[in-house]
Amino acid sequence: MTTDTKTQLMDAAEQQVRQKGADGFSYSDLSTAVGIRKASIHYHFPAKSDLLTAIMARYAKTVMTALDGYTRDLPTAGQRLAAFINVYRDALNEGSTLCLCVAYAVSQEGFSDATKAEIVTFRDAVSDWLINTFADAQTDGSITGVTDPKMEASHALAVVEGAQIATRFSEDMALFDQSCSALKGRITG
Amino acid sequence: MTTDTKTQLMDAAEQQVRQKGADGFSYSDLSTAVGIRKASIHYHFPAKSDLLTAIMARYAKTVMTALDGYTRDLPTAGQRLAAFINVYRDALNEGSTLCLCVAYAVSQEGFSDATKAEIVTFRDAVSDWLINTFADAQTDGSITGVTDPKMEASHALAVVEGAQIATRFSEDMALFDQSCSALKGRITG
DNA sequence: GTCTATACAAAGATAGAC
C-alpha cells in the first residue's frame, strides 16, 4: 500500500493542524514529516491556503461519509447519536489532537475565502445530520425529552466540541466522557 | 484616566489572541495598536511567552472575581448559572472574539510551562465554582434534575465553550443562545 | 516530481544611544 506524496502531505498537515493549529506548523515541518524538500511541497500545494482548504474538504467528506453510514446502518436515533459522540471522542486521540474544525476555530480570521467556505459547508452538513437525527428520535423515542430538534442539534454539537476543548487541557479522556454524560444519559435505545 | 503602557500592551495582546490566537499576532501588531516601537515592547515583556502568561493570569483573576461576586450577590444557584453563561456570552463580542482560554486551546502545545500552569489553575478554579454552584442547586432547587454536581460542572463548561466555537463560525449570537438553551431551560429560580 | 539555490518578508530578540 503505497501512499502518494500528495496524500502523505495532507495526512501530515491534518495531523499538525489538529495538534498545533493552522498557524502552528510550516512547510518545513511537513518537509521533515514526509521526507521531501520544502520547495517540493509547493508543487502539490502552491500556497499554504491551498493545503488548508484541501484538508478541510477531505475531512468534511470523511466525516460526512461516516455519519451517513450511521444513518444507513444504525436503526435508532439514539444509536446514531452515540456513534456521533464517538466520532468526536476518537478525534481527540487521547487529548493530543482536536477535531479539525475546532482547530480551525481560532485562526479563522486569516483564512482564505475558499477555506472558510469549506468550513461553513461542513458545519451546515453536520448540523443537518444532527437535526434529522433528533427529529427521528421524536418518532422512535430512543432519546428522551426531545422537543426541538434544531435546538438539540446545536446543543449536542456544542457539548462534543466543548468537551474536546476541556479534554485538550487535561489530557484525560474521562473528562470528555464526563462532559458528554448528561447527553449520553438521555439515550434509551 | 491614563492607562500605563504595560496595561495597554496587555489589553491589545488579549484582544488579538482572542481574535486570532496566540500564533496569530506579533509584536509588530502590538506596536501598531499601542503606538510604540516593536523593540520597546521587549522592555515590558522580554519574551512573548511572558506576555502570554501575564494576560492569562490577569484574565483568570478578572473572571474569578466576577464569579465570586455572583456567589456573594446572587441568592440562588440558578441565578448564578445564568450569570455564568452570560460571562461566556459577553466574551464573544458578537462573534469576533473567543474567551481567552478557548483561544489558547489550539496553540497550547507551544506554550511555556508558566503559561500552561496559569491555564490549568484557571480552569480548576472555574470548575470548582461550577461544582459548588450545582451543589447549591441541589439544596435550593433552583436548577432541575441535578444529581451529580461534578458531572454537571464539566457539562456546563463544555456547553458554553462549545457554543463559543459554533458562534465564532456563524457570527450569529442567536446560535450561542440556542446552544445554551437546554441548559438555561433547567433554571427555575 | 523532486532537487538546489535563492529571494523576500516577517518574527522574536538584543545593543546601545537618548
Add this chain to the structure above:
DNA sequence: GTCTATCTTTGTATAGAC
C-alpha cells in the same frame, strides 16, 4: 522607558536544473 539599528531565524514562495 522609548528610540534606532541590527541580528538571527524562520516562513512562504519562485526559478531553473535534473
